[in-house]
Amino acid sequence: MNRTAIEMELAASVLKLLGDKTRLTIIGLLKDGECCVCEFVDLLNMSQPSVSQHLRKLRDAGLVKERRNSQWIFYSLNKDHEAFSIIESVIQLIPDQKEKLHQLEISGRRIRCD
Amino acid sequence: MNRTAIEMELAASVLKLLGDKTRLTIIGLLKDGECCVCEFVDLLNMSQPSVSQHLRKLRDAGLVKERRNSQWIFYSLNKDHEAFSIIESVIQLIPDQKEKLHQLEISGRRIRCD
DNA sequence: TGCATATATAAGCACATGCTTATATACTAA
DNA sequence: TTAGTATATAAGCATGTGCTTATATATGCA
Numbered sequence: 704m705n706r707t708a709i710e711m712e713l714a715a716s717v718l719k720l721l722g723d724k725t726r727l728t729i730i731g732l733l734k735d736g737e738c739c740v741c742e743f744v745d746l747l748n749m750s751q752p753s754v755s756q757h758l759r760k761l762r763d764a765g766l767v768k769e770r771r772n773s774q775w776i777f778y779s780l781n782k783d784h785e786a787f788s789i790i791e792s793v794i795q796l797i798p799d800q801k802e803k804l805h806q807l808e809i810s811g812r813r814i815r816c817d
Numbered sequence: 818m819n820r821t822a823i824e825m826e827l828a829a830s831v832l833k834l835l836g837d838k839t840r841l842t843i844i845g846l847l848k849d850g851e852c853c854v855c856e857f858v859d860l861l862n863m864s865q866p867s868v869s870q871h872l873r874k875l876r877d878a879g880l881v882k883e884r885r886n887s888q889w890i891f892y893s894l895n896k897d898h899e900a901f902s903i904i905e906s907v908i909q910l911i912p913d914q915k916e917k918l919h920q921l922e923i924s925g926r927r928i929r930c931d
Numbered sequence: 932t933g934c935a936t937a938t939a940t941a942a943g944c945a946c947a948t949g950c951t952t953a954t955a956t957a958c959t960a961a
Numbered sequence: 962t963t964a965g966t967a968t969a970t971a972a973g974c975a976t977g978t979g980c981t982t983a984t985a986t987a988t989g990c991a
Binding site: 866867887 | 979981983988
Binding site: 739740741751752754755756758759773774775776 | 967968969970
């Protein structure tokens with residue numbers, strides 16, 4: 704028995720959340736920092752309600768944290784999640800989203816607050 | 818850009834398949850070898866059609882291979898799958914199923930053919 | 932050949948999922 | 962206070978999912 708194993712039920716529920724292209728991309732975008740909803744809407748080319756609903760699922764599962772700053776709400780990975788090791792592993796195996804964030808930055812649509 | 822990254826769409830589809838407790842357990846049971854359908858039915862305590870349907874999804878995705886030997890069909894992981902690295906990573910993070918297979922063995926219900 | 936075992940498949944159904952549109956809430960700035 | 966921007970939520974709907982029951986197919990054995 705793997706001493707530090709993530710219980711089957713929990714692992715399955717996390718993998719299920721990752722098993723959607725939109726949410727998986729969101730996780731990828733959060734690899735190196737925070738993003739706010741409007742950035743996701745921009746980068747994913749999806750409606751705002753749809754993005755919000757995906758973020759809600761991730762937040763309900765505790766996989767992401769949110770932080771309000773002025774009118775924006777910034778999302779980030781919750782590294783304290785019991786199953787964060789799954790996120791960590793998967794994030795290494797999918798295409799890096801750094802370039803997309805960079806494009807956002809140089810087009811002046813990147814939101815930065817701290 | 819990660820040179821060996823698994824495309825987002827493919828990764829999501831594999832993770833979606835892993836995002837079901839039954840299928841995730843099947844993958845865990847295949848970690849160290851093959852199993853036939855009746856063993857899964859026994860170990861998972863599920864109906865045979867239900868198990869077969871899960872195996873079909875895994876097979877359709879190319880994640881498992883099948884081999885017929887006499888009246889049994891043995892399933893095993895397809896290590897050549899493009900996204901096998903995801904399986905490999907996840908399998909290390911979930912509870913090991915070795916003990917369950919051992920129990921099957923000592924109760925004389927383990928099927929062995931080669 | 933005929934029956935038992937192992938497996939696959941089909942049909943039906945309840946429920947989950949992910950989108951859309953519409954609307955509510957929260958904050959900022961004029 | 963009013964308008965604008967950012968976000969969340971609700972309702973509705975089409976489609977997907979995973980089970981069940983019933984049946985088909987394949988193999989082995991008497």
